Structure formats: structure tokens, C-alpha cells
Amino acid sequence: xxxxxxxxxxxxxxxxxxxxxxxxSVRLTEVEAYAGESDPGSHAFRGRTPRxxxxxxxxxxxxxxxxYGMHWCMNVVTGPDGHASAVLxxxxxxVDGLDAAxxxxxxxxxxxxxxxxxxxxxxxxVDGSYGGVDLLDPSAPLTLSPGERPRSxxxxxxPRVGVAGAGxxxxxxxxxxxxxxxxxYRPAVPRKRTARP
DNA sequence: GCCAGGATGTTCT
DNA sequence: GAACATCCTGGCA
Numbered sequence: 439x440x441x442x443x444x445x446x447x448x449x450x451x452x453x454x455x456x457x458x459x460x461x462x463s464v465r466l467t468e469v470e471a472y473a474g475e476s477d478p479g480s481h482a483f484r485g486r487t488p489r490x491x492x493x494x495x496x497x498x499x500x501x502x503x504x505x506y507g508m509h510w511c512m513n514v515v516t517g518p519d520g521h522a523s524a525v526l527x528x529x530x531x532x533v534d535g536l537d538a539a540x541x542x543x544x545x546x547x548x549x550x551x552x553x554x555x556x557x558x559x560x561x562x563x564v565d566g567s568y569g570g571v572d573l574l575d576p577s578a579p580l581t582l583s584p585g586e587r588p589r590s591x592x593x594x595x596x597p598r599v600g601v602a603g604a605g606x607x608x609x610x611x612x613x614x615x616x617x618x619x620x621x622x623y624r625p626a627v628p629r630k631r632t633a634r635p
Numbered sequence: 636g637c638c639a640g641g642a643t644g645t646t647c648t
Numbered sequence: 649g650a651a652c653a654t655c656c657t658g659g660c661a
Contacts, residue, residue: 506655
């Protein structure tokens with residue numbers, strides 16, 4: 439699979455692809471594109487930092503980061519080289535290793551096992567130690583391989599709400615229409631201040 | 636069912 | 649010191 443094109447072209451081709459970590463495999467049903475340095479919503483917007491280093495590297499690597507003090511989220515780094523673009527994996531369907539996934543996620547409905555970016559990494563057992571892994575290397579602990587691509591007519595797309603980027607490339611979400619594992623979209627709300635006594 | 640609020644730590648200002 | 653590419657629980661309908 440080719441990951442070195444423009445991120446908004448590469449992202450929809452990831453739908454239907456299969457991500458495998460150990461015995462658990464997930465079929466991707468929802469992704470979100472981040473355009474890199476020019477995208478105010480991207481971690482790479484403020485330039486190269488130790489955390490975002492991987493995004494500036496070659497395509498096909500995993501960019502894994504920790505957020506909200508308890509969740510891991512995972513991106514696939516895309517090209518072209520020199521652009522820190524990446525695709526956030528937002529949701530998928532567990533298609534193999536159900537027992538292991540359920541063990542990690544507890545007793546939830548099958549459709550909820552990997553519905554959401556942090557749930558997806560938890561179902562797979564992915565954490566920061568997987569950062570920088572070459573997903574296209576078959577012997578890697580975390581791999582991405584082509585799956586059955588959904589019909590193009592069943593792919594839906596929408597602009598991300600909450601990011602005003604006048605003139606900047608717009609980030610997009612892509613999902614498989616009607617798939618029960620697609621995460622429910624909630625616009626980002628400003629967080630209230632955490633009051634301390 | 637829906638909504639409000641809290642958890643929790645890394646990163647950057 | 650505040651924001652953060654989130655998730656879960658508990659209260660109320």
C-alpha cells in the first residue's frame with residue numbers, strides 16, 4: 439500500500455485495511471487526516487519537537503502519543519517526505535483475537551471494542567513503546583496490511599469542526615457509511631477550568 | 636436514553 | 649499554569 443501521497447488522498451485508502459498487534463487484528467472503519475505543519479490542529483503545527491519527531495520521518499511509521507493523562511492514540515505517518523502529515527486511526531472493528539481484545543477492554547459490546555481512538559489502541563495493546571514502528575515491515579510487532587477496500591460510494595467524509603484554518607488545508611475525517619463501529623462525532627468543547635480548593 | 640463532570644500526566648507557553 | 653486529536657460513570661428523565 440502506498441502512503442507517500444497527499445494525506446487527504448492517502449487517508450481514505452486506509453479504510454478497510456487491517457492493523458495487527460500480536461493476536462489482535464482490527465479492520466479500520468474511521469480515520470482522520472492531519473496535514474502537518476500547516477494544520478493548526480496537528481501536533482506538528484508548532485514545529486519539530488521530541489514528541490512529534492516521528493511525523494517528520496518517512497511514511498509508514500507509527501506515531502503514538504499519550505493524552506488526557508490516561509489514553510494512547512495512534513497515527514500512521516504519511517508522505518510526501520518533508521511533510522509531517524499523519525492519519526489518526528479513530529475506530530475499527532476487531533476481526534481477530536476477540537478474546538484478547540475483550541480481556542483488555544472488559545465486558546463491552548463487540549462494536550465498542552475499538553470504537554474510538556483510545557479504545558482502538560487499548561484493544562490492540564498499543565502504547566508508547568510502539569512509537570516509530572515501521573508498520574509495513576511484516577516482522578514488526580505492529581503491522582498494517584491492505585484489506586478489502588470498501589466501495590468508494592460507501593465512504594463518507596466531513597470537515598473537522600472546531601478548527602478554523604482560513605487558507606490552510608482542511609483536515610478531514612473519513613469513515614465507512616453505516617458501519618456500527620464508527621465513533622460518534624462530538625465537536626470539541628472548551629474545557630472548564632479545573633477548580634482547586 | 637442523554638448530559639455533565641472528573642480522571643490524570645505530558646507538552647508547551 | 650493551561651490545554652489536550654478521550655473515556656467512563658453517575659444522575660436524571
